[in-house]
Amino acid sequence: MDFLILSHAHIDHCGRIPLLVKRGFDGPIYCSDATAVVLGIMLRDSAHIHENEAEWKTRKALRAGKDPVEPLYTTEDAENSLKTVRPVRYGETVQAAEDVRFVFRDAGHILGSAIAEIFVREGGAEKKLVFSGDLGASHRPLLNDPTVIEEADAVIMETTYGDRLHEENQSSLAALSNIIETTMARGGTVLIPSFAVGRTQELLYELNAYAEQSGRNVLTGVKVYVDSPMAAAATEAFRKNVQDFDAEAQALVRKGDDPLDFATLVFTNTTEESKALNRDETPKIIISASGMCEAGRIRHHLKHHLWKRTSSVVFVGYQAEGTLGRRITEGAKTVMLFGEEIAVRAQIYNLQGFSAHADKNGLLAWVKGFTKKPRTLILVHGEAEPKRAFAQTVEKATGIRPFIVEHLGQTVEL
Ligand SMILES: [Zn+2]
Ligand SMILES: [Zn+2]
Missing domain, CATH: 3.60.15.10 (Ribonuclease Z/Hydroxyacylglutathione hydrolase-like)
Structure with missing residues (x-):
């Protein structure tokens, strides 16, 4: 070769x-x-x-x-x-x-x-x-x-x-903002398992729009945590390659807005910071990898939230057969995490418009x-x-x- x-x-x-x-x-x-x-x-x-x-x-x-x-x-x-x-x-x-x-x-x-x-x-x-x-x-x-x-x-x-045909991106976006609003209103946490590269940055872009556009701001005071060091590194890579953004995103950058950043966004890097999220009971959004819940910090967050009726888990990507993500989206009543049986009581959503x-x-x-x-x-x-x-x-x-x-x-x- x-x-x-x-x-x-x-x-x-x-x-x-x-x-x-x-x-x-x-x-x-x-x-x-x-x-x-x-x-x-x-x-x-x-x-x-x-x-x-x-x-x-x-x-x-x-x-x-x-x-x-x-x-x-x-x-x-x-x-x-x-x-x-x-x-x-x-x-x-x-x-x-x-x-x-x-x-x-x-x-x-x-x-x-x-x-x-x-x-x-x-x-x-x-x-x-x-x-x-x-x-x-x-x-x-x-x-x-x-x-x-x-x-x-x-x-x-x-x-x-x-x-297959995908659901419209717009309807998935509307659904996501509704999920955030209702979950925050009942004092829960929104968990989003997400691929660290690509999907996470698209979500940040959308959340940035929620946070900074006038009208309906579903993010007032709501902290958004990206709990994945790899996602943080990938977001940096995106910021350094603005030339590859589409016209709309480039226009935001020219206006002085970083489309991948907003006031309530927090990147957690260390394991300690990640663990601290699980002791914090305030309503929040956590985006974490891996996207199919097979590995990574998302499994700890699932252990702390799947059993809570107030919380929501939002899947935004393909869930392959045999993965934990697939079992949860298909309606499993309990799942095993770290050798412990965890009840699935949180609201489960599967949004397919982000492909x-x-x-x-x-x-x-x-x-x-x-x-x-x-x-x-x-x-x-x-x-x-x-x-x-x-x-x-x-x-x-x-x-x-x-x-x-x-x-x-x-x-x-x-
Ligand atoms: Zn690919
Ligand atoms: Zn591929």
């Missing part, structure tokens, strides 16, 4: 880079400038998790008379892999090899997310391959809409929500953006059903018959 083109810093796209480097890859890793910043946060955190897990498993293994367990990769591997990162601006042409050049376009999915337009010369002719990365939903706060690409010979695109992915209509609109139909359209990054359903939708609407990737290792002639 000569080089790597990275679309964005979500862990399902970048999480194995340190492993690649550990196994000998030392070529350049191209990504957008904002992705380069977020990538550092993600990979260091991931390495830390792998190290902790291996340490815990090793203790168990040694007691059982077995060999110690090696982490998938270490913090050192993560640091090594960050050394060859090459930040690239949207629209800048990079000559990655003699016959290969590429350009990044804004994918509107998370800060720094990119679509790659890749031009390959072979036998005197040039072909263009477009890799969608993950595509954002249109009209979302903070970020631009995904860039429409008009030409390609071959396209590889994501299909995460190829079979970072384009839905079926958004994906189709992006395909229709090609004024010259691509000869090959390859569907990836989705479960079997959404991929199949989206292939049908595309064929019906455009006449293009997409190629569905069924399994790893499949070869496609472009």
